[in-house]
Amino acid sequence: MSSGSPPSYSHNVVESIIKLGPSLHNEPPPIVYFSNDTGTVLDCSAHGTPPPSVKWIYADGGLPLGGEGNGLREILAHNQSLKFYPFSALRFNPDIHSTDYRCIASSESGVLASGVVRIRAGKSVHI
Template identity: 40%
Template sequence: MAALLNKVWLALLLAAFCGQKVSSEESGPVIVEEPENRVDFSNSTGANLHCSVRGRPKPTVVWVRAEDGTAIGDVPGLRKVLANGTLIFPPFRAEEEYRQEVHAQVYRCQATNPHGTVHSRDVHVRAVVAQDYETDADKEYVIKGNNAIMKCEIPSFVADFVSVQAWVDGDGRSYTPAQDGRYGNGWGRGVALYDNDNLLFLSYGGG
């Protein structure tokens, strides 16, 4: 009888040890790679968002809407979710295929296994549709000896993706910014030009 009890206790100890070993080898999900907080892309290029995770057992990966946690799926030709955690936005035709709920959305990568669930940071996705635009600068009149301010007007739909590279006067002379923020090349007598948030400051001397 004692020998039988010893065998039972030994079996229980082995089972407990094996269970502890298996448990110690398992772990909750951890996100190893996630996209930047903001992802802007052109409709002509598309974009891939990568989300790499680890954990034991291997976590399942889905993408969700940050607003309500709803899991997203494929949208033929516009969005595809791969099992490896990559979210793909293929190139698309500009006005015909742009969809705000797909191309202007906040997403999260979500990883889950029996030990828990983790999320990536919010990823603000914005697709930019390539289209023509024109800049403009209003006429300003200034008395000699005073200053004038001109602003380069950029359409709002491209303002976040466009920067002023140069100003060109009526004679075709270009003024490009130097390292100190001044504009050089073709400096006129008594004229100094500075750049600040698309503004051109002209200082007309009295002589």
């Protein structure tokens, strides 16, 4: 016989977490030429779940870039773009201005690298 009490149910709440590996948006072009008078900015952004972090590496050895660059190059904190500042011809540095880079997006869901970005800075010619 029923005691008049409603039946007791045990509820298990299962939280479903969907993880999506990084995908690159606004991937940098394969080659960038710029003048020492103007500088340039390389953008690279990524999406995924969880949100990936973006960093830049040298394409040949995979060493990550820090904020170094002696005032010639900087990774911008607000969006991780790689900025090359204008410079005098005397400050040309082939390790910064004539080399190859990659953008890397990574999260616990995976790692994705951009294609190689070849940077070539040149001296402006004023006529």
